[in-house]
Amino acid sequence: MIHPMFKHFHELLESSTVTFGTRSGVFPIDRITSNYANIQNILENGLRSEHPNIVDVTYGACDFNRFSVLIGRGTHSLLEDISNVLSSSGDHRLKAYIITEVIQSSHLHPIPNPELLIVEALNHFKHFEDHDLEARFHSSLGAYYFHSNHNISAALQHSQIALSLAQANGNLKRQCDALDILGLIEIVAGDHAAGRAHSREVQRLAKISGDVRREAHGLHSEAISLMSLGNYRECIALTRRGRAALNLCGLSHGRTNYWFMEVQTEIHKLKSEYVDAHDIQSQILRYTINDNYQQGVSLISIAEINILTGVPRP
Template sequence: MFHRTLAWYYSDHIHDMPKAVKHCQTALFLARENRDYRGQCVTFARLSWIEWLRGNYTAGQAYAQEAQKLARISGDLCQEAHGLHLETLFWQVLGYYKHCISRSTRARTLLCQCGLSHGDLNSVLMNSQAEVHKSKSEYAEAHNIHNQILQKVLGVHNPYRLGFALMNIAEIEVFMEVSKDLIQEKIDASQAIGKAIKNAMLITACDTIQADLNLREGDMSSLLFCKCLQFAWGNFSEVVSYCLERLADNSRWEVSCHPFSWTTVFLVHSLKLKQKLEIHKALQFLGEVFLRENDDEVTATCLFTLALEGFSQMDVHRSRAECMIRLGDICEKNSDLLKARELWEMARPLFERSLQVKQIQDTDERLSGINKDVKEQHKMHLAQLAELSLPMGKIEEVNDSSEDEWKGENIGIVVVA
């Protein structure tokens, strides 16, 4: 118990992971000597959490599975649920969202069986489910779950849970394009709690969301992101990934003041940690670099297509739509108007699913413009055909729809003998 407590102290408060691991190893040795299955289970769970923080996902997942095995041996349903929660974290970052949902559901069932369905661990499992929805850009569902967690936390005195609940809602609302003032209130409240309880992780998480909000509002300074990176590197892989993703997305920055090398760093970091969603986002961002910096449409098309395949497999709505928009832009530039329109029409409902109002408006403008261009292209082709002296007769245009209803499908060619 003594060494497990020290491991918790060093991992969650001092952020000295090597010392935390050392005390875990001592605790594990003593628990094995005494055939203490529950003690071994709790220690493996702590090791799993430490490896999660450090980004060592393969080792962490193995520890989580070992914790579940020992929990079943000792008949501890609560610890088995905790082990399932830890395993869920690793499946999420590896992009296996169905595995996440199934394990979270199983864990919550175990908590019901032991009468702990209203405890902290149940809220933690709800948070994991919200994270899956967020990863898939199902922001309404994620926001709803986080609000449920907030209502539960407000009924008890738990500043730690309250701070993270507010922070999670603020993060989602940045994606949902909620007004800056409403988001700022939650960030300020969460950060004040973090400072009061001296939780560096919560303070840094609030800083990253503040930086993201600032960027959304047009502030092109990367200093706050870099400050968070400096603190988190080597200790909090989730914060590192969050910052690198924002820095790597060149579509959000002015090209003149932002180096595209961040995109390469993000790709390398994601590959090292085997983060499936982040790897495909990095490929998408790299496509933007080739399109904007080098005007290399061939390479950009390959990268956008590869990213789109990954997003489709994971069912990530917003990122799929963004790739479709870019591929449509390239098709339009190369006069493949029908393919461009098809891609943009597929992108629109995906933006609706992820509540991206501005991008829906941009897509509608694209579709409105291309419908006119397609009509003009058809007229031009008909005119070219009419100029040909075909022996079978002359060519006449048939258009049986009004200007407002026209979408490019109704023009036909009739040969008059």
């Protein structure tokens, strides 16, 4: 009985990786979310080295973890079991896929030995050819070095490698991912013109491919630039556009939506509109009960607001 169910859910997870963030991706999101506990149990049952379908189960567990992160539930407990497959499998592509997933989740699930893991992945890529996975790996590294490691030089290097790979193969999805990080790097460095140009290119390419989530990423980067420049009115307008777009693809409570809410919170704080800022963070807390990282970020923001408004400590 379990095998047919696994096959069905595995195919559903595979299809979600293709359609996720598009308007046609709403149905898989709803199906996976409504079967979340069942999928989790089946994958936990299958993540054993002696399981006959261990390769497919591991791919499914990686995809399920990514799905969980993107819909705002944080990393999954399966990530630990997935990592254990690294030492038992001889499949180079599978190992590269696992490492890419671990790196992509690093902002929520710290990596104990990132540099060793990166070297291992680069060695695995020598044994097979998958330009999409390789571009995703380098984009994930760019994001890791930018957000978690704060190594701007390495973030720039890997994002440019990802962009070159994606452009050489006409991969619009991976071009968007790489350009988004490059745009954020430039914005943080103070080059807002270049950063906004990359953000708008992300929006343009995402529209061509019908990828609403990635279009929202471009809007988010541009909104950060406008906030830094003090253009609060246009910044808020972009956050509203982005959140409306996410609603169209079933991600009104996903991670990207919380990014927009964080920007709105910062605008309200800068304008001394502390009640509005507090309300937004309270909404995020209600929606992200399974995402410890986002819960922590929101609690810090609320504490800051309470300090600014003189709310006494409990």
